[in-house]
Amino acid sequence: MFENFSRELRRLGLNRGVRIPIKLPLDDKGYFDRRCPHQQCGADFKILFNDWRDKVSDEAAFCPKCGDRSDPTEFNTPWQRRHIAAVGKAYAAEQINQAFRRAARSTRTRRISGGLFDVTMKVTYKAGPKDIVLPPKADDALRQDLACEICKCRYSTIGAGYFCPACGHNSPLSDFRRTLNMTMKTIDGLDRIKQAFSEFNDADAAEDFERQWLENQIEDLVTAFQRVSESLFRRLPGAAALSWDANLFQRLADASRMWTQTCGHGYEQILEPSEISTLQIMIQRRHKIGHTQGMVDARYVQHSGDRSYDVGQRLVTGRQHVRELVAILTKLVDGLQNLAP
Ligand SMILES: [Zn+2]
Numbered sequence: 060m061f062e063n064f065s066r067e068l069r070r071l072g073l074n075r076g077v078r079i080p081i082k083l084p085l086d087d088k089g090y091f092d093r094r095c096p097h098q099q100c101g102a103d104f105k106i107l108f109n110d111w112r113d114k115v116s117d118e119a120a121f122c123p124k125c126g127d128r129s130d131p132t133e134f135n136t137p138w139q140r141r142h143i144a145a146v147g148k149a150y151a152a153e154q155i156n157q158a159f160r161r162a163a164r165s166t167r168t169r170r171i172s173g174g175l176f177d178v179t180m181k182v183t184y185k186a187g188p189k190d191i192v193l194p195p196k197a198d199d200a201l202r203q204d205l206a207c208e209i210c211k212c213r214y215s216t217i218g219a220g221y222f223c224p225a226c227g228h229n230s231p232l233s234d235f236r237r238t239l240n241m242t243m244k245t246i247d248g249l250d251r252i253k254q255a256f257s258e259f260n261d262a263d264a265a266e267d268f269e270r271q272w273l274e275n276q277i278e279d280l281v282t283a284f285q286r287v288s289e290s291l292f293r294r295l296p297g298a299a300a301l302s303w304d305a306n307l308f309q310r311l312a313d314a315s316r317m318w319t320q321t322c323g324h325g326y327e328q329i330l331e332p333s334e335i336s337t338l339q340i341m342i343q344r345r346h347k348i349g350h351t352q353g354m355v356d357a358r359y360v361q362h363s364g365d366r367s368y369d370v371g372q373r374l375v376t377g378r379q380h381v382r383e384l385v386a387i388l389t390k391l392v393d394g395l396q397n398l399a400p
C-alpha cells in the first residue's frame with residue numbers, strides 16, 4: 060500500500076514543481092491589482108490585464124510611482140499571494156487524495172482479524188477557494204487612468220503615476236502638466252488649507268506656510284519647465300547632432316537661440332516680450348530662493364532686470380506671481396510642443 064502510494068506521489072511530480080492555472084479577479088474595467096515590491100514604496104496600482112499579459116516582458120515590470128524594476132511575479136498584492144498559496148495548497152491536497160485513492164484501489168488488503176491494529180483509510184477532499192469578485196474599492200473613484208505615450212500600456216494610479224509599468228518610460232511632459240495642475244488646484248484651495256493649518260498651529264505659522272509654499276512653487280515650476288523644454292528639444296530632428304551644458308535650458312536667451320537655430324522658431328515667436336521679461340525674473344527668483352533664501356544680491360538685480368528691489372532686500376512671492384508663471388509656462392510649452400510634436 061505505502062509503496063503504491065509513494066509511486067503515485069512520484070507520478071504527480073509535486074516535488075519538481077507543477078503549473079497550476081489560477082484565476083485572479085479583475086475589476087469591472089478588466090484591470091488587475093498590482094503592488095510595488097520595493098521596500099519603501101509598496102504603492103498599489105492597476106494595469107489592464109491584457110496589457111500586463113501582452114506588453115509586460117517576462118523579465119521586468121516597473122512601479123508607476125518609484126520606477127522600481129522587478130521581476131513581474133513580485134508584483135502580487137498580499138491578497139493575491141494568499142489566494143495563490145491557498146489554491147496551490149488545495150490543488151496539492153486534491154492530488155494527494157487522488158493518489159491515495161488510486162494506491163488504495165490497487166492494494167490487496169489482507170486484514171488479520173483480532174490484530175493489534177485496525178487500519179481504516181479515509182479519503183477526504185476539501186474544496187479549494189472559489190474565485191472571488193472583489194467589490195470596487197472606495198478609492199476607485201479617485202483613480203487616474205493613464206496610457207503610456209510610448210508602448211500604449213494602460214494603467215491606473217491614485218495620484219500621480221510617473222513610470223509606465225510595461226516599458227518604464229517617464230514623460231517629462233506629463234510630469235510638467237501634472238505639476239502645473241497640482242499648483243493651480245492648491246492655490247485655489249490655499250485659503251482653506253491655511254485655515255486648517257492655523258487651527259492646529261497659529262495664524263503666524265499659517266502665513267509662513269503660505270510664503271514657503273509659494274516660494275517652493277517657483278522652484279518646482281521652473282524645474283519642471285527646464286526638464287520638459289529639454290525633452291521637447293531632443294525630439295527635434297537636428298537635436299541629436301548638438302550638445303549642450305546641463306543648465307542651458309534655464310538660460311532663456313541661450314535656449315531660445317538653440318531652438319531658432321534648430322527649427323527656425325524661438326521663444327520670441329511664442330511669447331510676448333513682457334512675458335519673456337516676467338519669465339526671466341521668475342527664473343532668477345528661483346535661483347535666489349534656492350541659493351540665498353530669497354535675499355536680493357547684485358547678481359539678481361543685474362540678471363533679472365527686476366528693478367523693484369535693492370540689494371539686501373528679501374523677495375516677496377505672492378499668489379499672483381505663481382499664477383502668472385503657470386500661465387506663461389503653459390503658453391510656452393504648448394508652443395514648443397507644436398514645434399516638436
Ligand atoms: Zn514603487
Ligand SMILES: [Zn+2]
Pocket residue numbers: 207208209210211212223224225226227228
Ligand atoms: Zn510604456
